Amino acid sequence: xxxxxxxxxxxxxxxxxxxxxxxxxxxxxxxxxxxxxxxxxxxxxxxxxxxxxxxxxxxxxxxxxxxxxxxxxxxxxxxxxxxxxxxxxxxxxxxxxxxxxxxxxxxxxxxxxxxxxxxxxxxxxxxxxxxxxxxxxxxxxxxxxxxxxxxxxxxxxxxxxxxxxxxxxxxxxxxxxxxxxxxxxxxxxxxxxxxxxxxxxxxxxxxxxxxxxxxxxxxxxxxxxxxxxxxxxxxxxxxx
Amino acid sequence: xxxxxxxxxxxxxxxxxxxxxxxxxxxxxxxxxxxxxxxxxxxxxxxxxxxxxxxxxxxxxxxxxxxxxxxxxxxxxxxxxxxxxxxxxxxxxxxxxxxxxxxxxxxxxxxxxxxxxxxxxxxxxxxxxxxxxxxxxxxxxxxxxxxxxxxxxxxxxxxxxxxxxxxxxxxxxxxxxxxxxxxxxxxxxxxxxxxxxxxxxxxxxxxxxxxxxxxxxxxxxxxxxxxxxxxxxxxxxxxxxxxxxxxxxxxxxxxxxxxxxxxxxxxxxxxxxxxxxxxxxxxxxxxxxxxxxxxxxxxxxxxxxxxxxxxxxxxxxxxxxxxxxxxxxxxxxxxxxxxxxxx
Numbered sequence: 001x002x003x004x005x006x007x008x009x010x011x012x013x014x015x016x017x018x019x020x021x022x023x024x025x026x027x028x029x030x031x032x033x034x035x036x037x038x039x040x041x042x043x044x045x046x047x048x049x050x051x052x053x054x055x056x057x058x059x060x061x062x063x064x065x066x067x068x069x070x071x072x073x074x075x076x077x078x079x080x081x082x083x084x085x086x087x088x089x090x091x092x093x094x095x096x097x098x099x100x101x102x103x104x105x106x107x108x109x110x111x112x113x114x115x116x117x118x119x120x121x122x123x124x125x126x127x128x129x130x131x132x133x134x135x136x137x138x139x140x141x142x143x144x145x146x147x148x149x150x151x152x153x154x155x156x157x158x159x160x161x162x163x164x165x166x167x168x169x170x171x172x173x174x175x176x177x178x179x180x181x182x183x184x185x186x187x188x189x190x191x192x193x194x195x196x197x198x199x200x201x202x203x204x205x206x207x208x209x210x211x212x213x214x215x216x217x218x219x220x221x222x223x224x225x226x227x228x229x230x231x232x233x234x235x236x237x238x239x240x
Numbered sequence: 241x242x243x244x245x246x247x248x249x250x251x252x253x254x255x256x257x258x259x260x261x262x263x264x265x266x267x268x269x270x271x272x273x274x275x276x277x278x279x280x281x282x283x284x285x286x287x288x289x290x291x292x293x294x295x296x297x298x299x300x301x302x303x304x305x306x307x308x309x310x311x312x313x314x315x316x317x318x319x320x321x322x323x324x325x326x327x328x329x330x331x332x333x334x335x336x337x338x339x340x341x342x343x344x345x346x347x348x349x350x351x352x353x354x355x356x357x358x359x360x361x362x363x364x365x366x367x368x369x370x371x372x373x374x375x376x377x378x379x380x381x382x383x384x385x386x387x388x389x390x391x392x393x394x395x396x397x398x399x400x401x402x403x404x405x406x407x408x409x410x411x412x413x414x415x416x417x418x419x420x421x422x423x424x425x426x427x428x429x430x431x432x433x434x435x436x437x438x439x440x441x442x443x444x445x446x447x448x449x450x451x452x453x454x455x456x457x458x459x460x461x462x463x464x465x466x467x468x469x470x471x472x473x474x475x476x477x478x479x480x481x482x483x484x485x486x487x488x489x490x491x492x493x494x495x496x497x498x499x500x501x502x503x504x505x506x507x508x509x510x511x512x513x514x515x516x517x518x519x520x521x522x523x524x525x526x527x528x529x530x531x532x533x534x535x536x537x538x539x540x541x542x543x544x545x546x547x548x549x550x551x552x553x554x555x556x557x558x559x560x561x562x563x564x565x566x567x568x569x570x571x572x573x574x575x576x577x578x579x580x581x582x583x
Contacts, residue, residue, distance in 0.1 A: 052474055078476035090471035092464045094579055103460050106476035148475070 003066070005030040005156050005187040006051065011060035013043075013050045020046040022211035023060070028156065033178070033188045035198045035219055038208035039233060044191045045087055047208070048158045051189075052084045053077045065155065079106065081155030085162060087191075089145035093134030097125055097144055100133050104148035111152075118147045121177035139170035146177060157181065157188045163197055175200060199223045207232045265576035269540050276548045287429035289547045295435035297543025298442025299504055301536050303497030304520040304527075305449060306490020312466040312530015312579055314483050316378055317385055320392035321494055321520065322513030323399035327369055328362040328495025329502035329512060330407050333414045335361040336503075343417040351417030355499075362499045363492040369399075370491025374484055396514060403510040411509040414502065438500055445493070446536050453532060462486060466530040466579050522561050526568040528575025537576060538568075 006028040013021040020043050028034045036044050049055045051062055053074035062070045069077050078084070092100055101110060101118075119126040122143040128136060133144055142162060149157055162178070163171045175197050182188065182201065192198045198205070202219035215222075215232050222228055260267075273290055280286040307321045335358040336343055342354035377395045381387040415421070416434050423430040453459035465472045465479050473479050494513075501516060502508040523542055527534030542561050550557035568576060 054470060054474070073478070074470075074473040075476050075478045078474055084474040086471065086474070090468055090474070092467050092471070094467055095460070095464060099460055099464075102457070103464055103472075103477075104475055 003030065004028055005065055006189065007061075007063040008047070008051070009061045009063070011047075011050060011057045011062060013046055013055050013057050015046070015055060020211055021050060021057070024208075024211070024213055026206055026213055026216070028187055028189045029204060030187050031185045032203035033182050033190055033201050035202035035205040036189060036191045036208065037198065037205055037222075037233065042208040043211040044208055045160055046211075048084070048086075048160050048189070048191060051077075051158055052082060083149035083152070083154035083157045085145050085149050085157070085159040087160040087164065089141050091133045091136075091141050091144050091148075093132065095133055096130055097133055097136070098129050100144055100148060101125075101151050104151045107152060114151060114153075117180075118150050121150070121180055122147050122173065139166050139173075142166060142170070142174065143177075146174065150177070150181060155187065157186055157190075159188060160191045161193060162190070163192065163194045171197065195223075209233075265534065265537050265572075268576075269537060269544070272541060272544050272548075276544065279548065279552060284427065284429035285551065287427060288431065289551055290544065291429075291431045291435055291439065293544035293547035294540060295432075295438040295442075295504070295543070296546060297540035298438050299497055299500045300516075300519050300523055300542060301442055301497075301539035302445060302500060303494050303516055304523045304535050304539060305445070305532055306486075306493040307520055308524045308527060308530055308532065308535040309462065309466070309486050310490050311524060313462055313469070313486050314378075314382070316382070316392075317388045318378065318392045319389055319517070320373060320377065320395040320399070321490075322515075322517040323373075323396045324366040324370060324491045324494035325498035325501065325513030325516055326403055326508070326510055327399060327513075328366045328498030329508040330403055330412070330498075330510075331365040331495070332358040332362040332499030333412055333502055333508050334407075336414060336417075346418050348419040351419045354417060355420075355503075359496055359499050362495040366495025366498070367488045367492035370488045371484065373491065374487040378487070400510045400514065407510075409510075411507050413507050415506060416503050434503065438504065441500065445496070446532070449532050458482070458485075463579075519561065522565050526565050526575055528572075528578040530579035531575065531577040534575055534577035534579075541568075 004027040006026070008024050008026040011021050011024040012019065024043070024047055026036075026047070036047060038044055046055060050057050053069070053072060057070050060070070061068055064077070064080055064082065067080070069080065072080070092103070095103070101115070105111075124136075124140045125143055125147055128140065133141065136144065146159065146162055149159070159178075162174050166174065171194065178188070178190070178201055190198075190201065192201075199219065205215075205217065205219045205222050206213045207215040207222070209232070215228070222232075276290060277283070277286050280289065303321075303325050306324075307318060310316050310318055310321070336354060339354040339357060342350045345351070373395060377391055378388070381391050420434045420437060423432045424436075425431075453463055461472060461477050461479075461482055465482060469479050498513065501512065505512070519542055523535055523538040526541070527536070527538035541564060545560050545564050546557060549560040572578070
C-alpha cells in the first residue's frame, strides 16, 4: 500500500472530564475510501472532529501527508486540503445555496467545470441556487453539505454520516455522488451507519470501540465475514 | 443499491401571506408612521416628529449596529460598548472645537468638512480603542457570559473615569456647525437641518453595511460566522481575525454614533454612552441578535415611538420603548429578523 494520506498515531481526545478517544491508530490510504464504523458513541465523530481541529488531541499525532497537523488551527488544516462534512451538515441556513458554495470555495472563484460536475451529482442545487439554504429539505441540505466539500479539490474528505435519516431515493443520490468523488481519486474517510452504502463505497474499513480502533482491514473482508461483524460490532450486517 | 427513482425537486408556489411574512418587520415602520398620523391631529407636528424620530433612530442605529454584530458573530455581551460612544463624542467634539473657524463659518461645505474630520478622528480613536479593548478585556473571557458582563462593565467604568481625567468632570456644551443650525420649513413643518443630515448619514451607513455584508466575501464570512462559526473555520477562514475586524468596525461605528449623538444633544458627558446603552440594547434585542437589518428597523421604531409618545403623553415616553420591546418579543421571541438560531 502506498503512503497513507492521513495517519493517526495514539490519539487521545478528552471532552471535559470524558476521555473519548483512547489511543486511536488509524491510516487512510491515498485515493481510497476508508469507512469508519462502530456503534453509536464509540468516538467516530470525535475522531473526525479531532482531525479537523475542532477538538484538540491531548496526546498522540495527526499526520496529513506526513505533516504534523495535531496543533494546527482548524482554518489551517482546511487550507491544507481537508474538506469536512459534519454530522449536522453545518449549512448556513440564512445564506443562499449559491452563497454557501461561494464560501466553500475558499481559495478563489468557483471553477465552472467543477460546478457543473457538482450540479450533475446534485441537480436540486441548481434548481434552488438562489434560494435560502434554510428552506431546503433535509436531503437537499445534505446534498449542499457534501457539494460544499466537493466544490474544490481536496486532499482528504472527512464525511460524517451523509445518509443519516434520509429517504432511500436521496441515499442513492448521495452514494452515486460519493462514488463519483471516489472515481476522481479522492481520499475519503467516511463515517457511515448504512452498511449497504459502506459496502458499496468502502475500500478499507476501521472499526471503533471504546475510543480505539479494534479492527482495520479490507472492507471486502468485513462485508463477507458475518462472524467478524458480530464480534466487532455486535450485529450481523448480512441483515442489512 | 436502492432502485428508487431520481429525486425530482419542484418549486412550490408561496401564498401571499408566506411571501409577506419576511417583510412584516419592515412594514412595521410605515405602520407606526401611519399610526402616528392618525394619533397626531396636526400634520405639520406629525411631520416634524417623524423626521425627528427617524433622525433619532438613525443615530441609535449608528451606535447599535456594531454591537449587534459583536453579539451575533462573537457571542460577546459587551456592556462596555457605551464607552466607545462616549469616547467618540469627546474626540469628535474636541476636533470640532479645534476647528472652530470651519464650524463657525456660514458655509455648508466647510461645516461638513469639519464634521467629516471630527467623525474620522472619532472613528480612528474608537477603532483603536476597540482593538485594545478586545485584546485586553474581551479576549480572555470568550465563551463566559457572566464574566463578559462583569469585565466589560468594569471596562466601561474605567473608560468613563479616563474621560474625566482627560477632559475633566464637567459636561462639555457644543453648538452645531453654523450651516446646520436652525430648520427648514416644508409643508408647514419645521425640519431641523441637523436631523436631516443625521437621516442621510444613517441611510448611507446602513446601505454601506448592507452592501458589505451582502455583496462581499468578507460580508459572507461575517454572516456565516454569526450562524455557525465552527463551520466557517472548517471551510478555511480565520474567524478570529474576522472577530477582531468586526469588533474594531463596531467600535468605530459607535464612535461615529457618539459624535452624531453629542451634536444632536449639544452636550457631551462621560456617562452619555452608558445612558444610551438602554436604547441600544432594546434595538439590538428587538432587531434580532446579529441582524443589521433588524437593528436598523428596530432603531427606527424606537426613535419614532419615543418622539410620538413624548408628544402625545410625555409621562409614558420613558416606558414606551420597553413596551415596544415586550410587544415585539411576544410576537417574535428571537427578535424581528433573527439570525442567531441558537448558541
